[in-house]
Amino acid sequence: MKTRFGKLIAALMLTFVSVGLSACSVAQHTGKLEPLVIQQQGSFAVGGTVLTNPGRFDPFKMTPEGQTLHGDHLYTFYQIPTNARKFPLVMWHGYGQSAKTWETTPDGREGFQNIFLRRDYGVYLIDQPRRGRAGRSTQPVTLTPTPDEQKWFDIFRVGIWPEYFPGVQFAQDPESLEQYFRQMTPDTGPIDIDVNSDAVAALFAKIGPGILVTHSHSGGMGWQTVLKSPNIRAVVSYEPGSGFIFPEGEVPEDMPSSAGTLKASGVPLADFMKLTKIPIVIYYGDNIPDQPSENPGQDNWRVRLAMAKLWADAVNRYGGDATVVHLPEIGIQGNTHFPFSDLNNLEIADLMSDWLAQKGLD
Amino acid sequence: MKTRFGKLIAALMLTFVSVGLSACSVAQHTGKLEPLVIQQQGSFAVGGTVLTNPGRFDPFKMTPEGQTLHGDHLYTFYQIPTNARKFPLVMWHGYGQSAKTWETTPDGREGFQNIFLRRDYGVYLIDQPRRGRAGRSTQPVTLTPTPDEQKWFDIFRVGIWPEYFPGVQFAQDPESLEQYFRQMTPDTGPIDIDVNSDAVAALFAKIGPGILVTHSHSGGMGWQTVLKSPNIRAVVSYEPGSGFIFPEGEVPEDMPSSAGTLKASGVPLADFMKLTKIPIVIYYGDNIPDQPSENPGQDNWRVRLAMAKLWADAVNRYGGDATVVHLPEIGIQGNTHFPFSDLNNLEIADLMSDWLAQKGLD
Numbered sequence: 001m002k003t004r005f006g007k008l009i010a011a012l013m014l015t016f017v018s019v020g021l022s023a024c025s026v027a028q029h030t031g032k033l034e035p036l037v038i039q040q041q042g043s044f045a046v047g048g049t050v051l052t053n054p055g056r057f058d059p060f061k062m063t064p065e066g067q068t069l070h071g072d073h074l075y076t077f078y079q080i081p082t083n084a085r086k087f088p089l090v091m092w093h094g095y096g097q098s099a100k101t102w103e104t105t106p107d108g109r110e111g112f113q114n115i116f117l118r119r120d121y122g123v124y125l126i127d128q129p130r131r132g133r134a135g136r137s138t139q140p141v142t143l144t145p146t147p148d149e150q151k152w153f154d155i156f157r158v159g160i161w162p163e164y165f166p167g168v169q170f171a172q173d174p175e176s177l178e179q180y181f182r183q184m185t186p187d188t189g190p191i192d193i194d195v196n197s198d199a200v201a202a203l204f205a206k207i208g209p210g211i212l213v214t215h216s217h218s219g220g221m222g223w224q225t226v227l228k229s230p231n232i233r234a235v236v237s238y239e240p241g242s243g244f245i246f247p248e249g250e251v252p253e254d255m256p257s258s259a260g261t262l263k264a265s266g267v268p269l270a271d272f273m274k275l276t277k278i279p280i281v282i283y284y285g286d287n288i289p290d291q292p293s294e295n296p297g298q299d300n301w302r303v304r305l306a307m308a309k310l311w312a313d314a315v316n317r318y319g320g321d322a323t324v325v326h327l328p329e330i331g332i333q334g335n336t337h338f339p340f341s342d343l344n345n346l347e348i349a350d351l352m353s354d355w356l357a358q359k360g361l362d
Numbered sequence: 363m364k365t366r367f368g369k370l371i372a373a374l375m376l377t378f379v380s381v382g383l384s385a386c387s388v389a390q391h392t393g394k395l396e397p398l399v400i401q402q403q404g405s406f407a408v409g410g411t412v413l414t415n416p417g418r419f420d421p422f423k424m425t426p427e428g429q430t431l432h433g434d435h436l437y438t439f440y441q442i443p444t445n446a447r448k449f450p451l452v453m454w455h456g457y458g459q460s461a462k463t464w465e466t467t468p469d470g471r472e473g474f475q476n477i478f479l480r481r482d483y484g485v486y487l488i489d490q491p492r493r494g495r496a497g498r499s500t501q502p503v504t505l506t507p508t509p510d511e512q513k514w515f516d517i518f519r520v521g522i523w524p525e526y527f528p529g530v531q532f533a534q535d536p537e538s539l540e541q542y543f544r545q546m547t548p549d550t551g552p553i554d555i556d557v558n559s560d561a562v563a564a565l566f567a568k569i570g571p572g573i574l575v576t577h578s579h580s581g582g583m584g585w586q587t588v589l590k591s592p593n594i595r596a597v598v599s600y601e602p603g604s605g606f607i608f609p610e611g612e613v614p615e616d617m618p619s620s621a622g623t624l625k626a627s628g629v630p631l632a633d634f635m636k637l638t639k640i641p642i643v644i645y646y647g648d649n650i651p652d653q654p655s656e657n658p659g660q661d662n663w664r665v666r667l668a669m670a671k672l673w674a675d676a677v678n679r680y681g682g683d684a685t686v687v688h689l690p691e692i693g694i695q696g697n698t699h700f701p702f703s704d705l706n707n708l709e710i711a712d713l714m715s716d717w718l719a720q721k722g723l724d
Contacts, residue, residue, distance in 0.1 A: 041476065043466050044466060052509065060656055060657060070511065098497075103404060104405050136547060137505065137507055140507060143502060179407055184497075188505055295422065
């Protein structure tokens with residue numbers, strides 16, 4: 001456990017490192033935005049599988065025989081700035097989201113896509129299989145419109161509906177909230193962790209070494225993807241949810257909360273060791289209680305943060321380099337479940353830039 | 363009907379106009395691509411509606427009472443180059459497609475997104491309501507994976523499966539076909555022409571005057587959108603399918619084909635007149651028979667092309683400015699249902715650039 005003095009030192013170190021920010025970052029902070037200079041941009045599908053009906057296709061009847069369906073791929077839109085840094089960033093959205101997560105923020109500012117393009121990183125935004133533009137699924141689903149946005153407002157720790165948390169880093173005008181709600185998009189097939197991690201591993205196989213940036217649900221799937229891809233050179237994970245994996249025999253006890261019970265799972269040690277070979281940083285925002293709470297929207301994150309700390313300890317015990325940053329502990333207040341699009345997202349981006357620099361990954 | 367001599371004159375005129383292309387366009391043709399210089403890029407949702415459950419939301423139980431669902435909006439990703447021309451292009455995909463339609467082509471070349479950014483147009487790509495990243499729908503749907511790609515290969519006039527049309531403007535390697543199939547994405551709710559045209563009209567209300575570029579199914583919805591938005595200053599329509607609207611009392615007879623019967627519909631003359639106030643150009647590709655064919659994949663387009671010609675005649679009879687360009691008639695061979703991503707898409711883009719210039723819209 002960190003002492004208060006330790007936290008102060010950590011905060012001072014971050015401040016110190018921030019002094020070294022590039023002119024570009026300073027321009028971002030002062031709001032003078034130069035044009036983006038993009039050497040290359042485009043999109044493609046990768047991964048996935050093919051269903052094939054038996055028989056021979058008849059072009060005159062167009063019956064099902066002999067027809068195929070390509071599905072379960074991911075879709076990515078990428079932009080590579082001129083003079084890009086060595087490792088691109090692959091940004092993977094969370095539950096109920098698409099690549100939109102990383103684009104314009106709900107209140108209309110630049111998101112991580114633009115912020116990191118301006119910092120000379122190549123940026124790949126993905127829609128995971130069966131989500132968004134990667135909608136073709138090999139498995140059926142029924143979509144039933146279910147009003148649930150007040151639940152997400154709470155689970156994403158914007159506040160306790162209809163109240164915003166005091167000092168929350170989220171714009172409180174109605175239009176921002178509307179944009180936030182409208183960026184959700186449903187699954188066009190069942191969520192399948194193997195399908196998703198296979199597709200992201202296939203993306204890294206195609207593009208070569210890079211850095212994986214995950215959020216929430218993709219956090220756990222991201223650990224699985226590291227097991228499948230040697231091209232992931234680091235992971236930056238915002239508020240990973242379920243899916244923490246430990247060496248078999250070392251799985252922590254279940255963690256009950258008012259939002260349900262969080263379970264970790266075990267993998268062979270040889271697999272787990274892959275997570276110890278790359279630097280990993282995990283960020284959690286504010287309004288996460290340290291004692292059990294009756295509010296599931298918050299208690300949910302109490303156990304996840306606790307599990308993340310145990311997980312980082314396990315990785316480091318085996319010689320790895322995993323850090324959990326609980327933002328309020330370094331003096332950064334008010335962040336929701338979406339730190340990268342919160343009002344202080346440039347400060348959040350600075351933390352990530354600095355960390356990448358510290359790890360020699362820029 | 364055009365004579366052969368008339369066609370020759372038309373082809374010569376196009377050649378003449380092409381001489382005036384910008385240096386940028388020449389660079390595109392010779393493959394020397396400079397970086398894109400983007401003054402602004404981002405994304406947002408627009409249009410749509412809200413479902414609201416009665417009652418009061420309980421944050422501790424998170425039951426359905428008092429919760430909302432924002433749905434039926436469109437999603438757009440926009441890029442504005444430095445020194446952009448006055449009118450941006452709003453590109454609207456066709457059936458089973460998303461904004462991906464306008465991005466990288468199946469064989470990995472630049473699509474209309476990049477091509478027109480390089481020609482200094484602002485470009486808005488949309489996912490229509492209940493498609494892609496605009497997936498939240500207020501209506502339910504069941505998605506059943508149905509192998510159907512050989513049907514689309516034929517309907518999109520790539521060939522007659524498994525044969526490609528001779529000289530088709532489509533790369534014949536397996537990877538290109540795979541990318542082409544994987545760019546399809548399903549509807550996450552029923553297609554609703556009013557919902558869609560309302561959302562696109564809302565987009566134009568937000569961004570101001572611009573040019574609407576449609577494809578296939580969005581062709582007909584595009585005419586409806588013109589009725590709803592005075593900000594649409596021109597329409598460029600690639601292979602519009604169903605949905606041609608005529609003045610009431612002047613609706614052409616149904617057109618039977620081996621793919622089914624094409625019907626037009628009537629609107630009040632005052633509405634129809636809105637279509638006569640802006641320049642409109644429609645392009646159709648190759649391998650469309652002029653006599654009835656037993657192959658539904660082709661015959662489908664015979665009646666659509668015929669209906670488009672009747673429609674342009676009606677618009678022009680009322681003082682409008684509508685042109686139907688059947689590409690083979692001006693000497694451009696081999697185009698599929700997706701001319702803007704075909705192998706000759708720079709030539710197709712030149713036609714559009716020239717047309718916009720002729721109409722004073724550049």
